[in-house]
Amino acid sequence: MSSDSRSPLDSPEVSVKLFVTDPSGVRLKELIPVFHRWIKENLLEDELQIDVANYEHVPKGPGIVLICDKAHYYFDVRVGRAGLRYRGRRESRARGTDAITRAFRSALHAARLLETDPALEGRYRFGTDEVEFGIYDRLLAPSEESTLSAIRPELEQVVRELYAVDRPALELSSGPREPFMVTVKAGASPSVEDLLGRLAAARP
Secondary structure, eight states: OOSSSSOGGGSSOEEEEEEESOGGGOOGGGHHHHHHHHHHHTOSTTOOEEEEEEETTSTTOOEEEEEESSEEEEEEOGGGOOEEEEEEOSOOSOOHHHHHHHHHHHHHHHHHHHHTOGGGTTOOOEEEEEEEEEEOOTTTSOSSHHHHHHHHHHHHHHHHHHHTOSOOEEEEOSOTTSOEEEEEEOSOOOOHHHHHHHHHHHOO
8 A cells, every 4th residue: 555644545536346237238428418318407416517528439539428516527437347337536535445335336326317317218227246446646645555555444334324234345356557346246236226215314
């Protein structure tokens, strides 16, 4: 881990990616008008939604991006797996388990919007048993086992409480020159709606 005295979870660039259960139903370009409608109708909680960018033509790129003030939302097929990623980008008071919980809540809220969008005809459904958790900050969170060790207690706590499981499996899944990524296997697969309900119930 970096010699910086701060925790990797002090970075604002905490990320959660949820994977679709049926990639054959994904059509990236159809998400452009969907994301524009989110902006028009202000459908994302606590976000100033700004614009939509299309990087579909970029190999292994970020796909379709909804650009917001505090975070970006990506729908991509990186490493051959289609899914929705939330990525924080501005300083926040959230730290530790609060930062992880916020990333899960934001990703799940956006996933629910896609699952229930009439224009998408129910083709976008998300599994929750496997999630990719990341931190896009190579200074505070280099892609090393030491970074995973540093955040493991907080990440395990959030996943245990959210999924009501005892031992989630966490595995470093990024190479040394990539942003820090962890594959989280919860051992349970509640619906997106159920997980959002649990998060709402846990709020003070």
